[in-house]
Amino acid sequence: MADKIGVSVVGCGFFAQNHLNAWRDLAKDGVELIAVCDIDAAKAKAAAEKFKVPRWYTDLDVLLAKEKPGLIDIVTRVETHREQVLKTVAKGIPTIVQKPFGFDLGDCRAMTLAAKKAGVFLAVHENFRFQAPLRRITELLRQGVIGTPSWGRVSFRTDYDIYTGQPYLLNETRFVINDLGVHVCDLARAFLGEVEHVTCETQRRNPKAKGEDTATMMMKHVNGAVSMVECTYGAHRLPDIFPQTLIELEGPKGAIILYKNFDLEIMVGGKITKEHADAEVLHWAARPWHIIQESVLATNAHILNALRSGKPADVSAEDNFKTFACCEAAYKSAESGKAVALEPLQAKAKSAGKAKAKAKPKARAKVKSPKRPAKKAGKKSSKKAARSKK
Numbered sequence: 001m002a003d004k005i006g007v008s009v010v011g012c013g014f015f016a017q018n019h020l021n022a023w024r025d026l027a028k029d030g031v032e033l034i035a036v037c038d039i040d041a042a043k044a045k046a047a048a049e050k051f052k053v054p055r056w057y058t059d060l061d062v063l064l065a066k067e068k069p070g071l072i073d074i075v076t077r078v079e080t081h082r083e084q085v086l087k088t089v090a091k092g093i094p095t096i097v098q099k100p101f102g103f104d105l106g107d108c109r110a111m112t113l114a115a116k117k118a119g120v121f122l123a124v125h126e127n128f129r130f131q132a133p134l135r136r137i138t139e140l141l142r143q144g145v146i147g148t149p150s151w152g153r154v155s156f157r158t159d160y161d162i163y164t165g166q167p168y169l170l171n172e173t174r175f176v177i178n179d180l181g182v183h184v185c186d187l188a189r190a191f192l193g194e195v196e197h198v199t200c201e202t203q204r205r206n207p208k209a210k211g212e213d214t215a216t217m218m219m220k221h222v223n224g225a226v227s228m229v230e231c232t233y234g235a236h237r238l239p240d241i242f243p244q245t246l247i248e249l250e251g252p253k254g255a256i257i258l259y260k261n262f263d264l265e266i267m268v269g270g271k272i273t274k275e276h277a278d279a280e281v282l283h284w285a286a287r288p289w290h291i292i293q294e295s296v297l298a299t300n301a302h303i304l305n306a307l308r309s310g311k312p313a314d315v316s317a318e319d320n321f322k323t324f325a326c327c328e329a330a331y332k333s334a335e336s337g338k339a340v341a342l343e344p345l346q347a348k349a350k351s352a353g354k355a356k357a358k359a360k361p362k363a364r365a366k367v368k369s370p371k372r373p374a375k376k377a378g379k380k381s382s383k384k385a386a387r388s389k390k
């Protein structure tokens, strides 16, 4: 049995249930849930009771004063991330923060810089690259099965009713790129390498949403590769394959295609090898959310391992800063109608981050929605039963 590590989870809402289940599964690896925290006492108490956590709090400052966690897992919404991370890092506590890392690149830089200066481990819970079929693709690429890919497509298109479980998404001024774009951009980076510039068009198909719910991005990677990176909550397709991500990669020796329902085809030397790359349905999971739920366990396990080995996680703050830079560039491109290079954006955020590293989070500026005619939203089905499982 590995050494014990006390974990505290901050935020006990919708998605935190997956984190709590995953940490409980990692008890076999020495994880001990020592305390949970939510400003909503009922949620903190319910989580403590369900997951047999000895203490619960409604204030992170009180938790930090009374507990000595070996790892803090922040699963609150984005507007609290910067303030909370700066507090946990200042206390020298290794920290995980849910995606999106920050509201904008300045936030991400401030947190990254604060952790770096303090020499504190900071990772972002970017879980998509830890999904079973996407782990398999990473493995195939590392083995050089198709050579270095020069073209790719990463696609997440759904009309699933995410608003029932996450009603706040309708009010996000930065919506689908901050919510889903962070995942698909991260996959594009993971599979095709660092990004030089991004071109993006956004659309708002659901008139009830404040921000964009559809983004179509094209990326030029530093090594010359090109990728199409898309995400929407406004696709009207049947069957709706939520929450699956589809992948296409072409390299000098062949191609890898991840079709719907986790059917993976590896095309090399004129032959097709077919695999079924579905994830295990964990004892607390249910289809179709199992693919996300298993990835939460894999992400937590990876981050824990990295912390124990004294290495940055694959999804470290530094790494996720680069993913978020793609998202920031996408917003800027959608506003300007031009390709936006990442390097100047990152450099600008670096100097802004230095100045703001210790400052309180600023009031959010409204992001101008692109001037597109709003399309009529399609009929949404109520999937309340599904909601608690995601």
Ligand SMILES: NC(=O)c1ccc[n+]([C@@H]2O[C@H](COP(=O)([O-])OP(=O)(O)OC[C@H]3O[C@@H](n4cnc5c(N)ncnc54)[C@H](O)[C@@H]3O)[C@@H](O)[C@H]2O)c1
Residues within 6 Å of the ligand: 010, 011, 012, 013, 014, 015, 016, 037, 038, 039, 040, 043, 058, 059, 060, 075, 076, 077, 078, 080, 098, 099, 100, 125, 127, 165, 166, 179, 292
């Ligand atoms: N990776 C994924 O696949 C995935 C999926 C869904 C949501 N998420 C992310 O998870 C995060 C949480 O989303 P959610 O849908 O669970 O939101 P939620 O609103 O259901 O839960 C957030 C919880 O945080 C609590 N909270 C707010 N401020 C707090 C504070 N200062 N201290 C302690 N608790 C506080 C709220 O009371 C609430 O219970 C978001 O960043 C979201 O983007 C990730």
